Amino acid sequence: MSARATDDADDAASAADAAGPAGSAGAVGTTTAGPAGKPGGNAQERSPEELREHRRRGRVGMMLVVPGLLFAVAFFAVPVFSLLAMSLYTRPEGAAIGVYEPGLEFGTYAEVLSLYWEAFLRSFGFALIATIAALLIGYPMAYLVAVRLRGKPLLQGLLLVLIIAPFFSSFILRTQSWRLILSDEGVVVGFLKAVAILPEDGRLTATAFAVVCGLTYNFLPFMTLPIYANLERMDLRLIEAGGDLYASPFETFRKVTLPLSMPGVLAGTLLTFIPASGDYVNAVLLGNNQNTTMIGQVIDSRFFRAVDYPQASALSFVLMFAILILVTLYVRRFGTKELV
Amino acid sequence: MTNTVNAADTGGATGAGAPAGGADLRLESITKRFGDYLAVDDLDLRVPAGRFFALLGPSGCGKTTTLRMIAGLEHPTRGRILIGDEDVTATRAHQRNVNTVFQNYALFPHLSILENVAFGLRRRRVADAEARAREALALVELDHLSARRPAQLSGGQQQRVALARAVVNRPHVLLLDEPLGALDMKLRRQMQTELKTIQHEVGLTFIHVTHDQEEAMTMADTVAVMNAGRIEQIGPPEELYDLPRTAFVANFLGKSNLFTAQVSGSTGDWLELGFGPHLTRLPAARAVQSNGQVIAGIRPEKIVAVRPGEPGPGEHGWTKVSGGRVLSTSYTGVSTEYTVDVPGAGEFEVFSQNLRSEVFAEGAEVDLWWDERNVFGLPGDSDTEAGVEEV
Amino acid sequence: MRKFDLSRWFIPVFGGLAFVYLLVPIAYIFVFSFNDAGRTNLSWRGFTLSNWQNPCGAPQVCEAFVNSLQVGVIATVVATVLGTLLAFGLERYRFRFSGTANILVFLPLATPEVVLGASLLSQFLNLGVELGMTTTIISHIMFCMSFVVVTIRARIASLDPKLEEAAADLYASGPMTFWKVTFPLLVPGIVAAALLSFAMSFDDFIVANFNSGPFTTFPQFIYVAATRGIPAEANVIGSGMFLAAIALVLGAQLWRYWRGKRVSAVG
Numbered sequence A: 001m002s003a004r005a006t007d008d009a010d011d012a013a014s015a016a017d018a019a020g021p022a023g024s025a026g027a028v029g030t031t032t033a034g035p036a037g038k039p040g041g042n043a044q045e046r047s048p049e050e051l052r053e054h055r056r057r058g059r060v061g062m063m064l065v066v067p068g069l070l071f072a073v074a075f076f077a078v079p080v081f082s083l084l085a086m087s088l089y090t091r092p093e094g095a096a097i098g099v100y101e102p103g104l105e106f107g108t109y110a111e112v113l114s115l116y117w118e119a120f121l122r123s124f125g126f127a128l129i130a131t132i133a134a135l136l137i138g139y140p141m142a143y144l145v146a147v148r149l150r151g152k153p154l155l156q157g158l159l160l161v162l163i164i165a166p167f168f169s170s171f172i173l174r175t176q177s178w179r180l181i182l183s184d185e186g187v188v189v190g191f192l193k194a195v196a197i198l199p200e201d202g203r204l205t206a207t208a209f210a211v212v213c214g215l216t217y218n219f220l221p222f223m224t225l226p227i228y229a230n231l232e233r234m235d236l237r238l239i240e241a242g243g244d245l246y247a248s249p250f251e252t253f254r255k256v257t258l259p260l261s262m263p264g265v266l267a268g269t270l271l272t273f274i275p276a277s278g279d280y281v282n283a284v285l286l287g288n289n290q291n292t293t294m295i296g297q298v299i300d301s302r303f304f305r306a307v308d309y310p311q312a313s314a315l316s317f318v319l320m321f322a323i324l325i326l327v328t329l330y331v332r333r334f335g336t337k338e339l340v
Numbered sequence B: 001m002t003n004t005v006n007a008a009d010t011g012g013a014t015g016a017g018a019p020a021g022g023a024d025l026r027l028e029s030i031t032k033r034f035g036d037y038l039a040v041d042d043l044d045l046r047v048p049a050g051r052f053f054a055l056l057g058p059s060g061c062g063k064t065t066t067l068r069m070i071a072g073l074e075h076p077t078r079g080r081i082l083i084g085d086e087d088v089t090a091t092r093a094h095q096r097n098v099n100t101v102f103q104n105y106a107l108f109p110h111l112s113i114l115e116n117v118a119f120g121l122r123r124r125r126v127a128d129a130e131a132r133a134r135e136a137l138a139l140v141e142l143d144h145l146s147a148r149r150p151a152q153l154s155g156g157q158q159q160r161v162a163l164a165r166a167v168v169n170r171p172h173v174l175l176l177d178e179p180l181g182a183l184d185m186k187l188r189r190q191m192q193t194e195l196k197t198i199q200h201e202v203g204l205t206f207i208h209v210t211h212d213q214e215e216a217m218t219m220a221d222t223v224a225v226m227n228a229g230r231i232e233q234i235g236p237p238e239e240l241y242d243l244p245r246t247a248f249v250a251n252f253l254g255k256s257n258l259f260t261a262q263v264s265g266s267t268g269d270w271l272e273l274g275f276g277p278h279l280t281r282l283p284a285a286r287a288v289q290s291n292g293q294v295i296a297g298i299r300p301e302k303i304v305a306v307r308p309g310e311p312g313p314g315e316h317g318w319t320k321v322s323g324g325r326v327l328s329t330s331y332t333g334v335s336t337e338y339t340v341d342v343p344g345a346g347e348f349e350v351f352s353q354n355l356r357s358e359v360f361a362e363g364a365e366v367d368l369w370w371d372e373r374n375v376f377g378l379p380g381d382s383d384t385e386a387g388v389e390e391v
Numbered sequence C: 001m002r003k004f005d006l007s008r009w010f011i012p013v014f015g016g017l018a019f020v021y022l023l024v025p026i027a028y029i030f031v032f033s034f035n036d037a038g039r040t041n042l043s044w045r046g047f048t049l050s051n052w053q054n055p056c057g058a059p060q061v062c063e064a065f066v067n068s069l070q071v072g073v074i075a076t077v078v079a080t081v082l083g084t085l086l087a088f089g090l091e092r093y094r095f096r097f098s099g100t101a102n103i104l105v106f107l108p109l110a111t112p113e114v115v116l117g118a119s120l121l122s123q124f125l126n127l128g129v130e131l132g133m134t135t136t137i138i139s140h141i142m143f144c145m146s147f148v149v150v151t152i153r154a155r156i157a158s159l160d161p162k163l164e165e166a167a168a169d170l171y172a173s174g175p176m177t178f179w180k181v182t183f184p185l186l187v188p189g190i191v192a193a194a195l196l197s198f199a200m201s202f203d204d205f206i207v208a209n210f211n212s213g214p215f216t217t218f219p220q221f222i223y224v225a226a227t228r229g230i231p232a233e234a235n236v237i238g239s240g241m242f243l244a245a246i247a248l249v250l251g252a253q254l255w256r257y258w259r260g261k262r263v264s265a266v267g
Helices: A013-019 A021-025 A048-087 A107-148 A153-169 A171-181 A187-194 A208-233 A236-245 A249-278 A281-286 A295-304 A309-334 B063-071 B113-123 B129-139 B155-167 B185-202 B213-219 B237-242 B247-252 C002-032 C061-092 C098-110 C113-127 C133-157 C161-169 C174-203 C206-211 C218-228 C232-266
Strands: B025-034 B037-047 B052-056 B078-083 B098-101 B173-177 B205-210 B222-227 B230-235 B257-267 B270-275 B278-283 B293-298 B303-306 B318-331 B335-342 B346-353 B365-371 B376-379
Touching (some): A048 A309, A048 C113, A107 A208, A107 A249, A107 A295, A153 C174, A171 A281, A171 C002, A208 A249, A249 C098, A281 A295, B037 B230, B052 B063, B052 B213, B098 C161, B247 B257, B303 B346, B335 B365, C061 C133, C061 C218, C061 C232, C113 C133, C174 C232
Parallel strands (some): B098 B173
Antiparallel strands (some): B025 B078, B222 B230, B293 B376
């Protein structure tokens, strides 16, 4: 079953790794010969048993991935191209609303960018603020459960469930609750007015603040869980060793814990930022019609209200493309291989 | 050097009577390649039934790959593997009557100790699997822990479970992959004795892979020293130590003083050697090569250091090398280890048992003496550093 | 010394507050499920148990809820099976197109739901597929599958391949090794992935909104109702699901904990 030729540091596991199972793509890479390495010779030579084993592994591997990959091709890859195609459709002269024909109208892209660039920027801005806020809230949560409560499995379990369980209470209901919490008659507004942070005529509903607050809240589990998963595997002795080396706990955190948990932080920030930037439920329920419109809202209304498929598709495609670029830059800058 | 070696011919092992479940193991011209990396190079080997056989070598020498091929976890690129008279080359791991004690035991964490041990029996639908598993656990003195999970056991206990799990199947060949590597020194010593006892009791063919020369020498009745995918030398431990046939074996098994010498003549059964201004002799039978330039070797504990001019330990058959100077002294209690510089011949390691109270200080002048029967001769083109442990 | 104390307390206090933050809206949902609300459940009008006694009281609530359960269960089962197989293939085997396959599995995670929804919709429109329950399920399998793969892959990667070799060494054939060793060890990961998958499906609004057509899921029902007022019965279902999820997971955990104690007590 196992893929790797696992040796006890013996027998150049790396060489086996590169050349053994990976050999399906022909001779893969050049392996550095270790102490026992005698490079040269007939690298392609294989006994019937090796070939049989190799083919068997190839067959099993294919059988495993083909169903899922077919699904992903049929319902992800092809649809993305279909979206791309639709964004280039043209509207025939005098056709009814919602009737388009295949074409190559690149002008739609210029059109949507000039019309909706503000919504794009706002979406990314909101998503960015929400991601930072979720990181500031989610990291201590994850740390509390994964590190401070280690060795107390029942309490850990309870808190972990509490992180996931909100999903079951329904996204829209939770967002609606925030509307009530932040409403003009609600406790939060009352309190903020009492301590004079909010002016007497100030309000929180239907503001950008409310939208960001909702985004932060709704995607918090996506931030917390990957960080938790990472911290949970961390060897506590490293933190203790850091405590000996550095003067303050903060220093230890900055020099030891944080760098070690970066893969989790990276995954968490991506899993928060990506859905947040495309979300529109928070903007619809907690925002207003003037200065909180997010791009998801525009895509939704272009599709369903205006029935302008090319524009909606072009917007979707631009959003996807922009996120891919941002993600690539971000992963390049902070990334590790662990993500994929 | 021929790479065809036969453990049976080298004798030495008395064995434990007629082996019950063991069978001869034969490897014929086994080669294993990973891409263009040659892990095992045209290896021939025969291990008679009931033998405790050790494959000894440094990391990357191909010993684990050899073991995995015997187990069926890897398939040879060339060659045949035979157990008894059956050619098993084409069979897969689960079809071979061979079991392995893995390096980190690889106990199944989700199964109880009893179920771990019974695993192989159940796969082969043995009728009284549970009773047999209990018996095997009793053999390793762990029957009282049969309901536990592996994680609840200490390292030494896990080691024994792994052994029981393999032994219970009465395999033709039992493979041990660095089985004691994860244990601390004290426990390792204890397990060495126990393993040996169990091997005697069950009479199976044990093949033990290790990089620890002491472990191999104390446990195995036949040791094969492996290097760079080939077997350098094979034989009982005493013989390998006393008469290494390659520089690698001389250095990897214990320590050796290797020095370049010229064969200047021969008298009867003896070869005369000159090295620098000095002379020595060695029995012709102990030399791989008997003319021209050779590499001569002598073990450090076989050298006696005395004050200049003082009489040596013997007259006939002893070599005296005078003019040595002690470069370093390290006192270990049982013995004192010196590095002595001999002009024209290089540096010599000398291990001197602390029988007398005298310990030479650094810088002291000494004469070195050795019994010429202890000298061995290697081919002149040997790499004198081969097999020296890197620190 | 003072600084050290500060940091000792900072994490429990701040982390605890974060949990409170996480639960406040749930508490609101819960409290308002007892509201004697009438048509709009926006302000407190008095305590009643009638919503809990008859959670299907409001029109279409239960229909939408059952729709969501069905979609969630089917999507979870399919996504978990496909995703587990994929995770195995990608983690343990190398083949010609494994690079492409990795990207194909990873990309949906890097794509916002609105784009996933829109692209599937564009395909369904192009093909003239009628939108409904099937298209909703397909869309959910799509985005759940990637999450399943990521979750289970991490588990497979942390599984010692020597265990499977040991099984093979102990006479277990390939399928036997899988059922007796690999699968039992992966069960916690698979269950976690399935739970996550169901949660994501049950909670999804955006993707379903694009691909469900006349079919209405529970979140869609609430979204539409939000403009006129969400019936308190929806709060009952939301709270009920929240509590059920907690009870389920905690129950499983307690059982494992208890069993662990028993095993060590016996041994």
